Every structure is written in C-alpha cells, then in structure tokens.
Amino acid sequence: MASTDVGTRPGGPAQPAGPSIVPQGPARLVLIAITVAVLAQTLRFSLPQLDRFADSAGTGAAAALVLLVYLSGFLSPLIRRAAGPQGLLLAGVGGLFAVRLLAQALTPQLWLAFLGTAIGMIAVAALYEGARGLSGVGFATAAVAGLAVDSAVRMAFATWDSAWRDGPWPWLPCLLFVGLGAAALYREISSGPIAAPGISWRDALGAAALGPFLALQILVLSSPAFVASSGWQSLVGAHIVIVAGQGLALAFLASGLAVRAVPGGVCVLGGTLLGVGAGAIAGTYAVSGIEVVPVVIVGQVLAAWLLAVACRAPLRRAGVGGPVWRVDVGAAIGGLLIAAILVPYQVSAVTPLPVPNNVLPGLAGILLGALAAIAAARGGPLPARAPLRALTAAAASLALLLGSAIFTVATPQKEARAAGASGRVRVVTYNIHDAVNQKGRLDPEGIARVIEGQKADVVLLQEASRGSLLSGTTDVGVWLSRRLGMKLIWGPAADGQFGNAILTSLSVRRSGTGRMPKGDWSQIRGYVWARLGVGDSTIDVWSTHLEGGADQRDERLREVAALLRAWGGAPRTIIGGDMNAGPGSEEIIHLLEGGGTLRSTASGDASPTTPDGERIDWIFGTDDLMFTDYEVTPSEASDHYPVGVTVRIGR
Secondary structure, three states: OOOOOOOEEEEOOOOOOOOOOOOOHHHHHHHHHHHHHHHHHHHHHHHHHHHHHHHHHOHHHHHHHHHHHHHHHHHHHHHHHHHHHHHHHHHHHHHHHHHHHHHHHHOOOHHHHHHHHHHHHHHHHHHHHHHOOOOHHHHHHHHHHHHHHHHHHHHHOOOOOHHHOOOOOOHHHHHHHHHHHHHHHHHHHHOOOOOOOOEOHHHHHHHHHHHHHHHHHHHHHOOHHHHHHHHOOOHHHHHHHHHHHHHHHHHHHHHOOOOOOOOHHHHHHHHHHHHHHHHHHOOOOOOOOOOHHHHHHHHHHHHHHHHHHHHHOOOOOOOOOEOOHHHHHHHHHHHHHHHHHHHHHHHOOOOOOOOOOOHHHHHHHHHHHHHHHHHOOOOEEEEOOOHHHHHHHHHHHHHHHHHHHHHHHHOOOOOOOOOOOOOEEEEEEEEOHHHEOOOOOEOHHHHHHHHHHHOOOEEEEEEEEEOOHHHOOOEHHHHHHHHHOOEEEEEEEEEOOEEEEEEEOOEEEEEEEEEOOOOOOOOOOEEEEEEEEEOOEEEEEEEEEOOOOOOOHHHHHHHHHHHHHHHOOOOOEEEEEEOOOOOOOHHHHHHHHHOOOEEEOOOOOOOOOOOOOOOOEEEEEEOOEEEEEEEEOOOOOOOOOOEEEEEEEOO
C-alpha cells in the first residue's frame, strides 16, 4: 500500500505523527471523483421532481419536506456510531450508487428524488471519511475531475442527462460511473478505516465548503447550457469554455503553487471575487454576452483553489481536538448550503423572493471564501511544486472535448421541411413546461413528437429552458432545434435560462427580445419576436408569457400594455403565447382593442388549452392575415396543449 504523503511536505507547525499507511491514492481519487459526479447527477434529476411535488402539495408542505430531506446529512454521526466509518461509507456512497442504478432502470421518480437527495447528503459526509489522509489539493483535484467528466458525458447526450433516457446507450455512462465507483469503494473498505485525529470545530467547518462549491458548479460553472444561453455561445463553444476553466483549475492544483499558509483575508477576497462574478452572470438581473466567458474560466480556478484550502483541515491525519463526527456535522452543513442556494433559486422562477435571485450564486462564492478563510493555514499535506504535472493535467483535460465531438456527430439533427413558398404557414404556440411531462418526467423527445405532428413552420414556445434547474439544467431549446431541424431564436425572461423561444424553418430576416417592467423581485416576463420570410413577403411572429395567478390581473394588464408598445401596430403580425387569461377577461379585451388590428384566430372554438380545462393559450393576428384550421391538440407531453393555426398572407 502506498502512502498518500509521497511527494508532499507538511504544512503548518509540526504535528504528532499520523497513520503511516493509507489506501493508495489513485483509487481514493477515483472514489471522490465518481461520488461527486454521481451526486451532481442525482441533484439534477431530483430538482424537477421536487418542483412537481411543490405544484401538487403546495409550497409550504413541499418546503418543509424538502428541508427535512436536506437535513438528512445530520444523521451521519448516528450512522458512524452505529455502523462505524465503513458503515457510513456504505450507507452514503454505496447508497448513492444504488440510487443512480435505480434511476436508470426506473427513470427518475418522486420517491427516488427524495431518497437520492437524502442519501446524497449522507454521502457528502462519507466522502470526507473516504478521503482522509489526502491533501486538500488532492480532494479538490478529484472533485473538479469528476465534474469535468460528468460535463463531458452530458455534452455527449446534448445536456439531457442519461438518467432520463431510454435505450442501451444511456446505460453505458451509468454503468461506467457506478462500476468504477463501486470498485473504488470496495478498495477503500477492504483497506480498513484510517484512524482519525482530533478535530476542532474550526477544522470541521472546512468540510462545509463542498456545499457552495457544488451548488456553483451545478448552477453556473459546469453547466454548458448556462454558458451557452447566458454567453450567447453555441453549445459546443460553451463546453470549450468550461473545459478551458476546468483544465486551468486542474493545472493550477497539480502545479503545487498553493502556498503553505494561506492568509484568511486572501481567501475572503477570492470568495468575494467569485461571488460577485457568479452573481453578475446568473440571475434575473444578470449581464450576458462575452463577459460570461472570463467569469466562468477564472471562477473554475478560484472555486477549485478555495475548496482545496477549506478541505485541508478536515482531512488532516494528525491533530488535537474533539471527535471525528464533527466533520460529519460540518459536511451536513455543506449539504444544507446546497439546498439554501439551489432550491430558492429554482423557486424564484415562479415565486417572488425578498431579494433578487442574483444574490444566491453570489452568496455561494462568498460562503466558499469564508469557509476557506476559517480553515486557512490549519495544516494538512501540500503537494510539492510540479510544473510538468501541471502541463500534463492541462493537456489531459483536452480529452474532455470528446463529449462535444460526440454531440456534434451523434446528436440528431434533422432537416425541417421546406415551407412558406405558397404563402401558407402553420403556426403553433406551445407552453412546454421545461419539457417535463404530466407524469413528471423530463422528456424533450415527447415535445418534439408533438411538434412534428403539428407539421408546424413556426413554433412559439413558452417556459422554454436553456439550463434552468427546472429542467435539470438541460438545454431544451438547442435540443429541440437540432432534433427538429429548425432555427432557434431565444428570448430570456426570468433569467438567462428560462424564457420564451421561436423555432422556425423559415428564413429569419430580423429578430429581437425584451422584458416586461417589474415592480418586485418576482419572475420577469418577456417576449421574443422574429420577422420571417414567406415567399416574396414577410410575417412578424411574437412569443410571450404573461404573469400567472388569479390575483395578478393588474400585472398582466401592465404587461399587455408593454407588449403592445413594443409591437407598435406593425402589419402582418402574429402574437401567441400563454396569456394566463381566459375569454372575456380584461387582459384579452385590452390586447384586442388596444392594438386596433389584432383579432383572435380561434374562430369560436372553445376547446380548453390545459388539462385543467382552462383556455389561456392564444394566437392573435392582424386583420391583413387569413386564419384557418385552428386546432387544440390534447397531449401529455406538457401541462399545456399546443394550439395551432394555418396563416395565409393577404385575402
């Protein structure tokens, strides 16, 4: 058995000698990497399920149960006491791998979401037990590597997690992750437990750093869909940005440039920079464009460094203090911080928060810096400087681009049928509910099949996700665009990842997007429009989604007024979307009368547009267009039905 101290030198003052033999480094690094990757996968598939549960059970009951689930990490000291450190590893890490297998076999379900999240919180504590004796740099290196491989695998599946998908190919990454992880877990357990040193509460708090680190990675830093939608990049370009950041982070960690004693103030400064950057590019009031690229790249390096500093203390092999279960408590606090950041951010898409949701990713960065500052200079081995190893790590990260290569070659990209030459255009408006169907399953393929059945030339989408937590951070917009062979015109609303979109097979002459005025911190509504070529003429199409709730009539009226001002009465226009208002409502009347030339295309058809019997999805058009074949098509692919109409220019 090789010691993990090979090639290291101790940091801080001399400590009593720790155990001389620990399990071999490579197996332990694999265990950390796989566990972090599978935990990220589990959290991603659980979030859409928790959102569905909140819709059915109510916000209060859902919040209470979700809190209990995320508090499961505090059971870790009891499991350690009852079953020992190896029992904790089996319960946490082994249980997490079992849940991942079940999710692939059964597809994610609500009970699996609760079970997986609860076991995942225990796995966070177990992870530190399995990593004891490694340096904080080794721990952070493994965590970044695990997330990097996870991102590459997601790119190979077009960001639609394989846990949701059927067929033999999605089983391949599942079995690779679980198989390698199980082998590493067996190696760890068969090596026997490592005697833990005394741990102070200050040391133990460093274990909480994995929480904000992982939340930032899921939400921003390791999400190709986030970088693509916020940075206005292609999905492949976004993944290249992430790989660049991860490669630099791995190179920095491998180089041994970390100093022996890191001042706490430097950690606070690093966390503040990370938090300000993350808050600036994530959330409702975020900047977008090329500014996202340097923030993600530098953010990867900062996050990895701060995690390495914070985790040095709880991983020490020698020291004086209290019992090791304090590390379990610190890790459980980290699990709770994941919930404190991700769950409110997800809720902010539909329910107002007392502050802008940009605060949450910013808080994650600041917390990571603060936890690193608390644990700074608390000892633990540091790697020797190794420039060659840094170059090797950076070069090895280029292999992660294989995920983008597979995405480019293997992801379906069909050619849409030719349309528009006859002057007839089939237009469909469809609230796709983040591609989560009525059974709670993320299923973009189901949405694609419904749209194909409509034989649509233009699709006006609402609740379209491009990296939203509500869709497990899947880029639904890009996936549908490639699947249907249609151009995607994106219009962010609530944030850069949740909004409206237009899919079309027609030529796009011009396009634009805008947001509605808002007086509080709740979800901002928006619109996206495009001028499309139809034969020798053009047609303008608009997709929008007005505020929901029976008590939000005044807000919807303000949004209608803003929409009419933005439109300006242009001819040959279609406006469609989820108006959250029924026939005869003041909002619909104002929309029809305020613009002067708009009329409904329903032709007296009173079919409901949702399974609940509501008629709130509309297509309106100017009086210089002719409309026929209005149809509402029931489907279980979303919580709304598609509404279609055939449009002809002129009379």
